[in-house]
Amino acid sequence: MACQAAATQGDNKLRKGTWLEEEDEQLVTFVTLFGDRKWDFIATASGLKRTGKSCRLRWLNYLRPNLKRGQISAEEEKIIIQLHELWGNKWAKIARRLPGRTDNDIKNYWRTHLKKKLQAQEENFQCKVNIAKQDFLYQKGDTNSLNCNMGDYKSVEDKVGTKESPLGQHYELSSSTYLNSPYETRLYDWMPELSGDQTEMKIHGDSGGLDSCFCYLKWNSEDGDTSILDSLGSLWDMN
DNA sequence: AATTACTCCAACCGCTATTAC
DNA sequence: AGTAATAGCGGTTGGAGTAAT
Numbered sequence: 001m002a003c004q005a006a007a008t009q010g011d012n013k014l015r016k017g018t019w020l021e022e023e024d025e026q027l028v029t030f031v032t033l034f035g036d037r038k039w040d041f042i043a044t045a046s047g048l049k050r051t052g053k054s055c056r057l058r059w060l061n062y063l064r065p066n067l068k069r070g071q072i073s074a075e076e077e078k079i080i081i082q083l084h085e086l087w088g089n090k091w092a093k094i095a096r097r098l099p100g101r102t103d104n105d106i107k108n109y110w111r112t113h114l115k116k117k118l119q120a121q122e123e124n125f126q127c128k129v130n131i132a133k134q135d136f137l138y139q140k141g142d143t144n145s146l147n148c149n150m151g152d153y154k155s156v157e158d159k160v161g162t163k164e165s166p167l168g169q170h171y172e173l174s175s176s177t178y179l180n181s182p183y184e185t186r187l188y189d190w191m192p193e194l195s196g197d198q199t200e201m202k203i204h205g206d207s208g209g210l211d212s213c214f215c216y217l218k219w220n221s222e223d224g225d226t227s228i229l230d231s232l233g234s235l236w237d238m239n
Numbered sequence: 240a241a242t243t244a245c246t247c248c249a250a251c252c253g254c255t256a257t258t259a260c
Numbered sequence: 261a262g263t264a265a266t267a268g269c270g271g272t273t274g275g276a277g278t279a280a281t
Binding site: 062105112 | 248249
């Protein structure tokens, strides 16, 4: 029972745990009377053996009007994914874009649904890119040190269609999936700073060749200085 | 039917930012 | 300007419900 689960620490001590219906009613009454600001006052005046902080949280996450209940819709999920990509774990900020949803709702939904989902997608993506990578290096014929321009890079992307790899594995990957990878997002975040002509993508393979490709960008600045963005690390080898 | 494992979500905690005095 | 109180935020935990064994 909820009332048993809620920890009471003696008659005058603060209650913790699940809220009772009577407590909810009491809180709503006092918030209606005094507004949703002075939480310590409300906690004391209402006689609830709860902290102001606890009252505030209960109101914001459960009792306040216009809260949406039930499943997050597909549309809401899409928004959450997009905004999380943009802002990271800024749950309150994301929640403001989803009327009726609390930061707690979104945080919980992310942890229990989306994180797993996206991890699975990422693993799937990683697997497919590795196959495409092998195909690319195989066709280049040199796995030790390969230079290519952005056009060549695009050709990797082009290969990421539906195709039979030299190893006989079948793969399929859309460019949107490709571009939506968190790894590629990192790479493309840099792109506005680089013009296509000035950009050279270099791919190195070690003696093992295929599993530890290293990718970095190189460009020439206006004053003729050549810089190498090696801090980007490996694009592909991010297991 | 009993037990264990797992999922989901409400609530708590600790910290930082903002506001009131 | 300094301090205390309050509000807000994000991470974590605990427990209720459910599925699997």
